[in-house]
Amino acid sequence: MGELKVLIVDDEYLIRNLLRMRIDWEKQGMKIIGEAAHAAEALEFVDKHRPDVIFTDIYMPSIDGIEFSERVLKKYPDIKIVIVTGHDEFEYARKSIKIGISDFILKPIHASELLSVTEKLRKTIEEERTREKEMEVLKEELRRNLPYLKEKFLYHWLNGSLSKEEIYEKAAYFQVPMGRGTEAFQIAVMEISSVSATHTEEQLILLRMECRNKIEAFYKDNSQVIILMDTRNQIVLISQSQDNHLVSDCEWLMANLLHLGTCTVSIGIGRRHEHIEAAHLGYEEACRALHYQAFVGKNQVVCFEDIVEGGDEQYRSNTELLRQLQFYISVGSSERASQTLGQIFDVSFASVSQFRMAAMDVIMECQRAAIEQQIENEHVFDKETLVSILTAELLPQLMQSLERYVLHVAGVIYSRQEAKVGNLISQVKDYLEHNISNPEVGLASTAAAFFVSPGHLGRLMKKETGQTFVEYLTNLRMKKAEMLLKQTDLKGYEIGEQVGITDPHYFSILFKKNMGRSMNEYRNCRE
The missing domain is CATH 1.10.10.60 (Homeodomain-like)
Incomplete structure (x- = not known):
């Protein structure tokens, strides 16, 4: 930090001269850049030269030191002002604390007191400027991380963890268009996969970035569509457009992305919702529609409305029972898995489509358990078996097919685990023998x-x-x-x-x- 600029304001020349001569200002890291005999002259000087420190008397013609200080601090709050006052003026001067005066010096002016005040001022200014620099560094870091923080906000919104007011507040901060009174929106979730099994993770990331860039270019003139990447590396489109063209847009985008010849594209689209707090429902619906690709094939645009016939009645997963089901399948407990399956379906469904949605959840848990156990069996992942389950028209038929599938997966896992256990115990026996x-x-x-x-x-x-x-x-x-x-x-x-x-x-x-x-x-x- 260089020399601090000092202005002395006093209508008495002797006092100004005394302040100038009392200490070695240069040694204190300060330089007196000007003097003023009255407040009007001082205000003009402040606007022109922006001093760091001002020493001012209280009693001056026209504008006193308190009013002068108040005007300066209102315009330049970072300037440090020291009031020069006599003992009989001190109580009056103390009132200036409220307006932000930094310190006081009593007349007659002693060098030791002036040194103490200037040292304290310099230390305070150094600390403030250090904090300002640190704050600038933090602000720059915030600017660099703003895109990430914006996507984090959007993801929290999609997961339903924000209140309506929090959504509007954060949307305003991140400059996300979200006008009150026009809250209707629709969400699409897009999964990009490579056509090559030999693609590295880096190549796959670059492929997704390329696809996202093309999507952003398509919507560059449409501020009503928000684009982000979720934690599953899926591209999410949030459309607030009133023309309801999201489905046709997605079909066009999929066709153009497929022309790249390097990727497969699967898109799920949720229903249109009227309130921003319902974002998690639209996102969940789009993800469910996307999961349906496992049964109808890739390179498809699937709308949630097309796979659920229940009108306004929505299917809700029982996540706790599904977690239990996966656990029992993972440990090969066929009996417990069958019991839990019965609990999952021990509810009233509004339509066959809702049966299928529940069945899809069960199938996903079976496949997740098989993957975790590193089982790659064509009977576990056989597409025809899965499609036959999902096309069942009656609940008894669906339950029979689904239960056979669950028991089969649990049985495969149990057999694998039993073989592992037998091999382990055999090795332990051999170890003990030796x-x-x-x-x-x-x-x-x-x-x-x-x-x-x-x-x-x-x-x-x-x-x-x-x-x-x-x-x-x-x-x-x-x-x-x-x-x-x-x-x-x-x-x-x-x-x-x-x-x-x-x-x-x-x-x-x-x-x-x-x-x-x-x-x-x-x-x-x-x-």
């Missing part, structure tokens, strides 16, 4: 060796062998001890060491408890 002489071998160390939790391994051992881990290991050690007693002349403590039990007394007691007789009796019986 490490039986190690006294440190136990449930925790064995579980760690196979990257599973001790509790999980213990449950699997009990299920597969009918014994707890400790019972199985002890039995294994006793069988090995029995074999050594029969085939060698090793002493008891040596046999204990061979089977991982280093305490001879404990080994002797354990052997007798498990084999029904002591080692000596066992050996004598052998002879």
Whole structure:
């Protein structure tokens, strides 16, 4: 920070001169750039030269120091003003605190007091300017992040997490056109995929960016269409246009994007809604229509109205039951999955279309569970099977087909898990056989060796062998001890060491408890 510019205002020349001569202003990082004998002259000087600091007397002709200070601070609030006052004027001067006076100096003026005030002023100005610079950096960062923050606001709006007033307030800040009284809107969700299975993630991102640029170019003269990318990398169009051309626009856009020859395009369109608070409904409907592409094929524009016949009655997913269903399928529990499926459909539906919407939710959970278990089975993802479910006209027929599908997926997952469990237990048994002489071998160390939790391994051992881990290991050690007693002349403590039990007394007691007789009796019986 360079030298601070100082203006002295006082109708007495001696006081102005005293202020000028009392301290070394340059040493204080300040420079007196002017003097004024009255407020009118000072106001003109302030407008022309913008000083950083002003020292002013209270009593001056025409305009006093308080009124002068008030005028300056109203126009230039960053200027620091110090009132020069006598003891008899001090109480009057204190009233100027309310208008933002920085400090006071009492007459007669002492160098020490003037030094203290100037040092404090300089420190205050330095801190303020540092904060201003920091604030400018933050503002610049805000400007750079504004597009991201704008999309974040729009995404929160689409998810129904904002009140009506919050929507209008944030829309005004981000300059999103959203006029009151003309709130009707319609939402489309567009999924862009590559036609090539070998595309890298970077290539796919660039492809989506290219498509978005073309869409933005199409709507460049239409401020009533908002375009953003949601968290699923889907392009979302929010149309507030009164002409209701969104469907035809999407069909035109899809045809032109397909001409690129590098992508597939799927578009779902929700119903038209009249209130901005209903954005989450329109977005949800568009996403549901988009999911329908899995059954009718890609490169289609599907309207939610076309797949739901229930008029104004809307289908609502039971997210809690769907989460339970996915969990039971994921663990291969066919019985629990079947029970949960019954709960999902234990409601009154308005139409067959709503049955199908519920069935689509169930199918999506089945496929999600299969994907999580890394199962790629043509019977799990068979398109004809899924279409046959969704084209069922009667609830009993739909339920039968759907239940067969759910049980099939759960069964495939269960079989895969059982094979994994059997293979794991086989490996654990082999591990124990080879490490039986190690006294440190136990449930925790064995579980760690196979990257599973001790509790999980213990449950699997009990299920597969009918014994707890400790019972199985002890039995294994006793069988090995029995074999050594029969085939060698090793002493008891040596046999204990061979089977991982280093305490001879404990080994002797354990052997007798498990084999029904002591080692000596066992050996004598052998002879």
